[in-house]
Amino acid sequence: MSRVIWIVLDSVGMGEAADAADFDDIGCNTIGHIMEHFPDLQIPNMRSIGYGNIEGMSGVQPVEKPIGAYGRLAEMSAGKDTTIGHWEMTGIYTPERFPTYPDGFPEEIINAFVAKTGVPGILYNGVASGTAIINEYGDEMKATKKPIIYTSADSVFQIACDESIYPPEKLYEMCRIARGILTGKHNVARVIARPYISENGTYVRTANRRDFSRKPDENNLLTMIKNSGKPVYAVGKIEDIFAGVGITEAVHTVDNEDGMDKTIEALDIVKDGLIFTNLVEFDSTWGHRRDVEGYAKGLENFDKRLGELMKKIGTFQVEESDDVIVITADHGCDPTFKGTDHTREYVPFLLYGNVIKAGINLGTGTSFADIGETVREILGISGKLPIGNSKYDTVKSI
Numbered sequence: 001m002s003r004v005i006w007i008v009l010d011s012v013g014m015g016e017a018a019d020a021a022d023f024d025d026i027g028c029n030t031i032g033h034i035m036e037h038f039p040d041l042q043i044p045n046m047r048s049i050g051y052g053n054i055e056g057m058s059g060v061q062p063v064e065k066p067i068g069a070y071g072r073l074a075e076m077s078a079g080k081d082t083t084i085g086h087w088e089m090t091g092i093y094t095p096e097r098f099p100t101y102p103d104g105f106p107e108e109i110i111n112a113f114v115a116k117t118g119v120p121g122i123l124y125n126g127v128a129s130g131t132a133i134i135n136e137y138g139d140e141m142k143a144t145k146k147p148i149i150y151t152s153a154d155s156v157f158q159i160a161c162d163e164s165i166y167p168p169e170k171l172y173e174m175c176r177i178a179r180g181i182l183t184g185k186h187n188v189a190r191v192i193a194r195p196y197i198s199e200n201g202t203y204v205r206t207a208n209r210r211d212f213s214r215k216p217d218e219n220n221l222l223t224m225i226k227n228s229g230k231p232v233y234a235v236g237k238i239e240d241i242f243a244g245v246g247i248t249e250a251v252h253t254v255d256n257e258d259g260m261d262k263t264i265e266a267l268d269i270v271k272d273g274l275i276f277t278n279l280v281e282f283d284s285t286w287g288h289r290r291d292v293e294g295y296a297k298g299l300e301n302f303d304k305r306l307g308e309l310m311k312k313i314g315t316f317q318v319e320e321s322d323d324v325i326v327i328t329a330d331h332g333c334d335p336t337f338k339g340t341d342h343t344r345e346y347v348p349f350l351l352y353g354n355v356i357k358a359g360i361n362l363g364t365g366t367s368f369a370d371i372g373e374t375v376r377e378i379l380g381i382s383g384k385l386p387i388g389n390s391k392y393d394t395v396k397s398i
Contacts, residue, residue: 002355002379005263005275005309006326006371008089009302010082011283013332013345015056017074020344025080025332028343030287031299033336035059038296043303045310046327049352055364056346068352069395071362073328073370076387080344081154082283083189083213085330086241088368090221091385098155098189098214102127105149105157105186112181113149117174122149129340130205131289134160134196138203141165147174148194153341155189157182160205163195168208171195179212187214190240207254209284211240221372222246222276224381230273235262238276248273256281256298260305264312274379278330287333288340295335310352324353324378328371349391357397365389 013030020026035041036059043051043060050070052060057072077084077094084094104125114121121144123137128150134141137148141162148160157178161171175191182188191212196205222232223246231248236259239250249269253259256279266275279302286295306327313323332345349362349371355378369388376385377392 003267003270003272003275003323004326004375004378005267005277005313005323006375007263007277007279007306007328008086009282009327009329010278010280011287011331011333011342012299012329012348013334013343014054014072014329014348015058015346017344017346023080023344025337025344028332028334028337028345029058030332030334030343030345031060032058033334034292034296034299037292037336041296042300045303045307046350049327049350050359050361051348051350053361054348055361065359067358068350069356069358069360069362069391070351071349071365071391072346073349073365073368074346075331075344076367076369079155080331080342081189082237082330083155083241085347085368086238086278087216087220088387089328089330090216090242090246090372091369091387092217092220093369093387099186100153100155101151102153105151109181109186110149113174113178116177116181117147119147119174120144121146123147125149127151127153129288130158130160130194134194134203134205138162138196138198147171153339156192157188157190158192158194160194160196162203163197163206163208166195168193168195168210172210172212175210175212179214189214210252211237213241213243215243216245218245219386220246221376221381221385222274224376224383224385225274225379228379228381230379230381231270232273233266233270233275235259235266235275235277237280238278241278253280255285256302257305260302260309264305264309267312274375283333283342287335287342290335290340292335313353322353322355324351324356326351326371326375328368330368351391351395355397356395360395362391362394365391
């Protein structure tokens with residue numbers, strides 16, 4: 001029996017990728033720039049696995065004897081967003097960028113949305129910061145009952161509504177309608193529900209966010225695991241990112257702490273298979289909002305919870321089970337960089353567990369799918385992903 005606990009630190013990139021110029025991201029380095037501001041950042045558990053030993057790592061001190069395997073990965077697909085990053089990890093190559101709307105969505109899309117949802121119109125329709133736009137239009141939205149529509153540099157159609165006007169379930173229904181409209185050349189990566197409430201004289205987003213993604217190619221790791229009879233237990237927004245494809249059970253989360261709680265709780269539920277977790281606060285709460293201090297504290301808090309997880313699999317390991325922890329990211333979101341958008345960066349690839357040989361340097365891989373292929377072999381799933389190279393023969397200790 002084998003079990004993989006795969007954690008994606010959403011947006012925790014580690015330096016500009018070789019093709020960063022193609023994305024106007026020369027000079028970005030999420031973890032490196034955070035370390036410049038907080039050189040005494042305490043992340044001993046990540047460092048012990050080999051985080052600071054990764055090729056090209058900036059600011060994180062290496063350890064003399066890493067207890068895990070470590071490397072970095074470049075993205076092959078044409079993007080730097082959550083959907084493309086996660087899809088590539090599971091073997092899905094996306095050669096063309098998803099559509100984006102720097103000038104807002106075309107009239108035919110908005111007209112169809114208004115007609116099919118029955119709302120009295122929409123507010124805004126352009127690129128915006130989600131926290132700023134709800135405070136700019138929140139009062140008007142409440143008075144007119146018109147949803148706020150906005151996008152970003154990513155391929156997203158975002159709908160923000162006051163929960164007192166449109167409860168989450170009503171907002172989710174609007175998103176499902178929008179998802180049905182956004183097809184063909186307008187097949188955006190995600191339609192995102194952005195509910196908010198009024199609190200102490202300002203508008204703040206709630207934890208009831210939901211993502212409605214375009215469906216991925218079913219020829220991917222999650223489907224292969226599910227078809228083999230093993231569970232794929234999704235924590236956080238993993239279920240949304242894959243539109244439920246390949247998922248056997250899912251739980252959503254409020255924040256990173258809740259995500260780690262539910263990941264650790266899943267050890268009592270999943271005895272053989274994959275626990276797949278996304279910790280979104282690095283991206284949504286700190287990266288996009290350019291909160292360097294919050295990002296740093298979030299990393300320290302995650303590292304403490306990682307220590308709990310490492311002890312848990314070492315002390316209470318299921319009989320005849322070989323647990324492996326995998327830690328990576330899906331893109332960057334450098335909180336010190338220009339703008340508020342994602343950044344094209346390398347991501348870490350850390351592996352830890354009894355079956356992982358200590359101190360193995362994996363160098364630089366050419367696709368995020370190296371993770372998926374490695375996980376496939378750890379779990380003993382037959383077949384091969386369309387892209388990616390397994391590192392299991394290199395890292396396995398037995």
